[in-house]
Amino acid sequence: MLMTLQYFFELAGSALFAISGALLANDKQNADWFGVTFVGFITSLGGGTVRDVLLGAYPLGWVADVHIFLAILSGIVLTSLFYDLLQKYRHNLFLFETLGIAMFTIIGTEKALQCDVNPLIAAVLGMFSAVMGGVLRDVLTNDIPVLFRKEIYASACMAGALLYVLLLYFECPRNISLPVSMALIALIRIASVRWRLSLPRFRR
Amino acid sequence: MLMTLQYFFELAGSALFAISGALLANDKQNADWFGVTFVGFITSLGGGTVRDVLLGAYPLGWVADVHIFLAILSGIVLTSLFYDLLQKYRHNLFLFETLGIAMFTIIGTEKALQCDVNPLIAAVLGMFSAVMGGVLRDVLTNDIPVLFRKEIYASACMAGALLYVLLLYFECPRNISLPVSMALIALIRIASVRWRLSLPRFRR
Amino acid sequence: MLMTLQYFFELAGSALFAISGALLANDKQNADWFGVTFVGFITSLGGGTVRDVLLGAYPLGWVADVHIFLAILSGIVLTSLFYDLLQKYRHNLFLFETLGIAMFTIIGTEKALQCDVNPLIAAVLGMFSAVMGGVLRDVLTNDIPVLFRKEIYASACMAGALLYVLLLYFECPRNISLPVSMALIALIRIASVRWRLSLPRFRR
Numbered sequence: 001m002l003m004t005l006q007y008f009f010e011l012a013g014s015a016l017f018a019i020s021g022a023l024l025a026n027d028k029q030n031a032d033w034f035g036v037t038f039v040g041f042i043t044s045l046g047g048g049t050v051r052d053v054l055l056g057a058y059p060l061g062w063v064a065d066v067h068i069f070l071a072i073l074s075g076i077v078l079t080s081l082f083y084d085l086l087q088k089y090r091h092n093l094f095l096f097e098t099l100g101i102a103m104f105t106i107i108g109t110e111k112a113l114q115c116d117v118n119p120l121i122a123a124v125l126g127m128f129s130a131v132m133g134g135v136l137r138d139v140l141t142n143d144i145p146v147l148f149r150k151e152i153y154a155s156a157c158m159a160g161a162l163l164y165v166l167l168l169y170f171e172c173p174r175n176i177s178l179p180v181s182m183a184l185i186a187l188i189r190i191a192s193v194r195w196r197l198s199l200p201r202f203r204r
Numbered sequence: 205m206l207m208t209l210q211y212f213f214e215l216a217g218s219a220l221f222a223i224s225g226a227l228l229a230n231d232k233q234n235a236d237w238f239g240v241t242f243v244g245f246i247t248s249l250g251g252g253t254v255r256d257v258l259l260g261a262y263p264l265g266w267v268a269d270v271h272i273f274l275a276i277l278s279g280i281v282l283t284s285l286f287y288d289l290l291q292k293y294r295h296n297l298f299l300f301e302t303l304g305i306a307m308f309t310i311i312g313t314e315k316a317l318q319c320d321v322n323p324l325i326a327a328v329l330g331m332f333s334a335v336m337g338g339v340l341r342d343v344l345t346n347d348i349p350v351l352f353r354k355e356i357y358a359s360a361c362m363a364g365a366l367l368y369v370l371l372l373y374f375e376c377p378r379n380i381s382l383p384v385s386m387a388l389i390a391l392i393r394i395a396s397v398r399w400r401l402s403l404p405r406f407r408r
Numbered sequence: 409m410l411m412t413l414q415y416f417f418e419l420a421g422s423a424l425f426a427i428s429g430a431l432l433a434n435d436k437q438n439a440d441w442f443g444v445t446f447v448g449f450i451t452s453l454g455g456g457t458v459r460d461v462l463l464g465a466y467p468l469g470w471v472a473d474v475h476i477f478l479a480i481l482s483g484i485v486l487t488s489l490f491y492d493l494l495q496k497y498r499h500n501l502f503l504f505e506t507l508g509i510a511m512f513t514i515i516g517t518e519k520a521l522q523c524d525v526n527p528l529i530a531a532v533l534g535m536f537s538a539v540m541g542g543v544l545r546d547v548l549t550n551d552i553p554v555l556f557r558k559e560i561y562a563s564a565c566m567a568g569a570l571l572y573v574l575l576l577y578f579e580c581p582r583n584i585s586l587p588v589s590m591a592l593i594a595l596i597r598i599a600s601v602r603w604r605l606s607l608p609r610f611r612r
Contacts, residue, residue, distance in 0.1 A: 022406070028352060032403035034359040035351045049258070054457070056466030058260030059321075063329075066322040083407040117467075118474040125471075135548065140339065140349050145548050147443045155442040199440035202430070203491040226610065236607035238563040239555045253462070262464030263525075267533075270526040287611040344543065344553050 010107065013100040014068055015075030017044035020097055021137055022079045023086065028141055033080070039137055040076045046133030051108050051125045055115045098189050102182035104130040105157040106164050119169065123161035130157045152192035155199060160185035214311065217304040218272055219279030221248035224301055225341055226283045227290065232345055237284070243341055244280045250337030255312050255329045259319045302393050306386035308334040309361040310368050323373065327365035334361045356396035356403060364389030418515065421508040422476050423483030425452035428505055429545055430487045431494065436549055441488070447545055448484045454541030459516050459533045463523045506597050510590035512538040513565040514572050527577065531569035538565045560600035563607060568593035 021043025025036045045062050052060050062068040079086060086093065108129025112122035131147075131154045138145045147154060160181045167177035191197060225247025229240045249266050256264050266272040283290060290297065312333025316326035335351075335358045342349045351358060364385045371381035395401060429451025433444045453470050460468050470476040487494060494501065516537025520530035539555075539562045546553045555562060568589045575585035599605060 026406045030352050031406060032359075033406040034362070034403055036406035038351055038358065053257060053461060054468060054471060056260070056464070056468075059319075060258060060260075063258060063321055063325055066324055069322075069325060069328075080407060115467075117471055118477075120474055121471055121477060124477075139343055139547055140351065142346070142349060142550070145550060147446055147548065149438065154446065155440075158442070199442055202434045202439060202441040202444035203488060230610045234557065235610060236563075237610040238566070238607055240610035242555055242562065257461060260464070263523075264462060264464075267462060267525055267529055270528055273526075273529060273532075284611060343547055344555065346550070346553060 006107070009103060011067060011071040013103055014044045015071045015078075016093075016096055016100045017104075017133060018072040018075040019079045019086065020093065021133070022076050023090070024137065025141060026083075037076050039140060040079070041072055042140060043133045043137040044072050044075075046136035047104060047129040047131060048108065048133075050132040050136075051112065051129045054125060054128070055112060055117070057111070057115055094193070095190075098186045099182070101130045101153075101157060101189070102160060102185035105161050105185055106178055106181050109161045109164050113165075113168075119165035120162075123158065123165050126161035126164070127154060127157040130154075152188060152197060152199060156185050156188035156192070159188060210311070213307060215271060215275040217307055218248050219275045219282075220297075220300055220304045221308075221337060222276040222279040223283045223290065224297065225337070226280050227294070228341065229345060230287075241280050243344060244283070245276055246344060247337045247341040248276050248279070250340035251308060251333040251335060252312065252337075254336040254340075255316065255333045258329060258332070259316060259321070261315070261319055298397070299394075302390045303386070305334045305357075305361060305393070306364060306389035309365050309389055310382055310385050313365045313368050317369075317372075323369035324366075327362065327369050330365035330368070331358060331361040334358075356392060356401060359403060360389050360392035360396070363392060414515070417511060419475060419479040421511055422452045423479045423486075424501075424504055424508045425512075425541060426480040426483040427487045427494065428501065429541070430484050431498070432545065433549060434491075445484050447548060448487070449480055450548060451541045451545040452480050452483075454544035455512060455537040455539060456516065456541075458540040458544075459520065459537045462533060462536070463520060463525070465519070465523055502601070503598075506594050507590070509538045509561075509565060509597070510568060510593035513569050513593055514586055514589050517569045517572050521573075521576075527573035528570075531566065531573050534569035534572070535562060535565040538562075560596060560605060560607060564593050564596035564600070567596060 018040040022036050022040035024043075025031050025039035028035075031039075045068075048061055052058070105126045107126075109122050109126025111129075112125035113119065117125070134153075135145060135147065137143075163184050164177055164181035167180065222244040226240050226244035228247075229235050229243035232239075235243075249272075252265055256262070309330045311330075313326050313330025315333075316329035317323065321329070338357075339349060339351065341347075367388050368381055368385035371384065426448040430444050430448035432451075433439050433447035436443075439447075453476075456469055460466070513534045515534075517530050517534025519537075520533040521527065525533070542561075543553060543555065545551075571592050572585055572589035575588065
């Protein structure tokens with residue numbers, strides 16, 4: 001039952017990522033509907049795909065289960081139908097996006113741990129699950145990579161993933177460690193956008 | 205015998221893709237012969253490589269069979285020797301390229317189907333086989349991605365791949381479904397270039 | 409014992425690649441310490457990762473062995489602590505980098521040969537081991553790809569890798585073929601920088 005719920009959230013998260021990818025791609029010059037759809041898919045599937053290819057965890061989720069594909073397609077059709085509405089409430093969308101990012105990070109970390117990798121590596125692969133879709137989107141659309149924008153994004157995911165493997169190390173049960181780690185990611189991200197926080201430069 | 209013929213066409217198609225990749229890369233500033241050769245290879249091998257990595261279908265074709273590599277190398281040597289001629293007849297090259305794209309799409313779809321994936325996913329992976337080489341080329345050369353140019357390209361491949369899996373569903377024999385689907389891709393692409401057709405924007 | 413020595417050099421090489429990646433990324437506008445660290449990791453791990461994903465050689469080195477990850481992290485911490493010193497002696501760093509590139513190429517070629525691929529393909533994958541990290545770094549940071557800069561880099565690696573498989577074909581023992589091939593790479597690269605050599609254009 002809980003697994004069914006998690007599966008539903010994963011599908012919803014995939015659709016949501018596709019919506020935000022499509023909204024961003026649509027701002028690009030010359031982007032026709034096929035290009036926008038393509039970028040929506042890459043944004044949504046990219047992170048999990050990079051994680052699983054690095055793990056050699058075949059078959060990839062979306063290759064094996066066509067429902068993920070259909071969920072993304074629905075997200076893109078919805079974006080097309082309710083474009084003005086989604087643009088208007090993009091601010092509210094941000095909240096759901098943040099929850100999606102948090103979920104993808106922790107579930108990605110879990111998937112890596114199931115492949116018996118070191119917890120530190122698992123945390124990195126969890127972070128990859130949430131950010132690599134956006135990185136691929138930026139690379140494909142020739143945009144400034146999300147990693148080099150001021151907002152705190154990937155580092156919030158990394159912090160949450162590290163907290164999750166740490167809690168796991170201290171044998172904290174999953175129904176505590178999962179929401180707590182997700183909350184950390186969401187809080188860092190929301191706080192950083194709210195108060196325009198950014199990480200310091202490496203060295204100037 | 206038929207398989208031998210298909211193998212020959214695949215080698216010829218690989219060489220052709222490398223030629224068009226090398227011609228494009230050579231327009232780039234500072235591109236030396238090594239860079240041009242490298243981009244020719246990526247253009248030719250990229251699509252099939254992305255498909256097979258996503259499928260986990262190892263070993264990759266060009267890693268297992270050195271003849272593909274040698275066919276591409278021949279294509280690039282030919283480009284160097286007959287550069288002026290190829291530039292002059294680039295228009296005619298377009299026709300062969302289009303046939304190559306159509307062939308790569310349908311054969312790619314078939315390869316995905318052999319890995320027991322859903323027909324819809326197989327069609328996407330077939331389209332990837334034909335377009336991802338060009339996408340990687342554009343990403344490597346920092347060009348406007350082919351997906352965001354006006355011409356209809358990836359969507360033509362997608363249409364042909366979908367037709368192919370549809371015909372397969374209705375148990376249409378391969379010696380009909382293969383040429384018909386390839387023809388659809390070629391016709392859409394030729395028509396779109398001939399009459400400067402382009403897909404509508406997603407939303408403005 | 410020799411294997412232990414090689415392992416030590418591989419860790420040192422990984423740290424060194426991360427240092428040079430971090431130094432380059434730090435020049436980028438807006439790069440915070442997380443972005444710089446991320447790029448340092450990609451630069452260091454990218455080449456071997458691309459090679460192993462193309463070979464289907466799972467698990468990937470850094471996924472299976474956390475020490476590689478820790479070596480890279482140390483390199484980045486050192487970069488942060490001794491930034492001014494490293495910038496001042498960047499010229500001397502170049503020598504170590506060149507040795508690192510040479511080592512990664514030949515060891516990469518060996519790893520591909522262990523997967524029973526054609527020597528020509530193994531040489532290409534060896535070259536990939538040394539250059540793909542830099543290519544990914546340039547793609548992620550939206551920079552002019554290293555392949556299109558004037559300096560001789562990837563072609564030096566390719567020459568060394570080809571020499572290595574050639575020496576192997578003539579049954580030259582490893583303790584001769586390894587240093588000789590590495591020396592060829594280092595010499596070509598040093599000479600090309602020293603006398604500002606560059607490869608001719610493909611065609612003008």
